[in-house]
Amino acid sequence: MTNNLIKQILKGDARAVASLMSLIEDGDPKVKAVLKAIYPHTGRAHVIGVTGAAGTGKSSLIDRMTAEYRRRRKTVGILAFDPTSLFSTGAVLGDRIRMRDHFVDDGVFIRSFATRGSSGGVSAAVREGIHLFDAAGKEVIFVETIGVGQDQLEIAALAHMVVVVLTPQMGDEVQGMKAGLAEIADILVVNKADLSGADETLQQLKASFADEDFHIVATSAIKDQGIDSLVACIETHWSESLDNGKYQRRRLSLCRQELLSLLREKVFAKLAKKIGDDSFETQVKLIAERQKDPYSAVDKLAKLIGI
Numbered sequence: 001m002t003n004n005l006i007k008q009i010l011k012g013d014a015r016a017v018a019s020l021m022s023l024i025e026d027g028d029p030k031v032k033a034v035l036k037a038i039y040p041h042t043g044r045a046h047v048i049g050v051t052g053a054a055g056t057g058k059s060s061l062i063d064r065m066t067a068e069y070r071r072r073r074k075t076v077g078i079l080a081f082d083p084t085s086l087f088s089t090g091a092v093l094g095d096r097i098r099m100r101d102h103f104v105d106d107g108v109f110i111r112s113f114a115t116r117g118s119s120g121g122v123s124a125a126v127r128e129g130i131h132l133f134d135a136a137g138k139e140v141i142f143v144e145t146i147g148v149g150q151d152q153l154e155i156a157a158l159a160h161m162v163v164v165v166l167t168p169q170m171g172d173e174v175q176g177m178k179a180g181l182a183e184i185a186d187i188l189v190v191n192k193a194d195l196s197g198a199d200e201t202l203q204q205l206k207a208s209f210a211d212e213d214f215h216i217v218a219t220s221a222i223k224d225q226g227i228d229s230l231v232a233c234i235e236t237h238w239s240e241s242l243d244n245g246k247y248q249r250r251r252l253s254l255c256r257q258e259l260l261s262l263l264r265e266k267v268f269a270k271l272a273k274k275i276g277d278d279s280f281e282t283q284v285k286l287i288a289e290r291q292k293d294p295y296s297a298v299d300k301l302a303k304l305i306g307i
């Protein structure tokens, strides 16, 4: 059964991919054996993180960029951290129908994750999803995350490049985000350029980031404007990174972070089991009652497992 599943995944069979995705979401122990078998066939896809506040138009942009990549005869995978993010509640019916066009296209796989059954978190599930789409032959993989706090850093640990989506309405907020943006963004998009204030926002961003080396692109997902420039910009950035060594460094960094998080998960699970829930909860109560401080408590637990 597993061998057959592996064979079908490598052929790019949509049903096989979907069934493994469900196992990934459940945190099923069978998944690891399949991932080990398909891993040698990964490393070909270009993984693009798309992040930004809710409602900025990330899903709409991914939808339009997917159409553009399909025109360029590239296959696409789309992953999202939570099921609501691909269809915002504000989206009009027309948007949903457009995204649905891709559902019936064999060249496009779409998947979002709810919670993760086992340990490791959604981030680990998304990472496994990326490997799966990659092994199944998808050439471009979009990962949509809402850019608040932790997720924003997580996306940088998952993708080869990060596109941050802003809108003209955000104006002054952008100043406050400057440091954070510079840290993670490879490309800044001012979406909803059909709304008033777009030019000012664009000028303001260009001035603020004059000394940074990332691109700034204006788009209107709804009017399908600027999408070809955005995709061209992504492709240029990609080939430049391949040439100047940035991609290779990024790849090492992604592998390092993946290995570290797997190691952390494994070591922690093992040690947590050794300590046991009871001893842990006993310490928690002692801390809450101020009979103990957390620093001495951790020393005590560490002693239990001989570290």
Ligand SMILES: Nc1nc2c(ncn2[C@@H]2O[C@H](COP(=O)(O)OP(=O)(O)O)[C@@H](O)[C@H]2O)c(=O)[nH]1
Binding pocket: 052, 053, 054, 055, 056, 057, 058, 059, 060, 061, 085, 086, 087, 088, 090, 091, 092, 095, 191, 192, 193, 194, 195, 219, 220, 221, 222, 223
């Ligand atoms: N005016 C305008 N509205 C847009 C544009 N792109 C997306 N929207 C709308 O913004 C809302 C949120 O879009 P969505 O793609 O779900 O945003 P997300 O939460 O960032 O994924 C929807 O109602 C879209 O129709 C655009 O370029 N211009």
Ligand SMILES: [Mg+2]
Binding pocket: 058, 059, 060, 084, 085, 086, 087, 088, 144
């Ligand atoms: Mg969305």
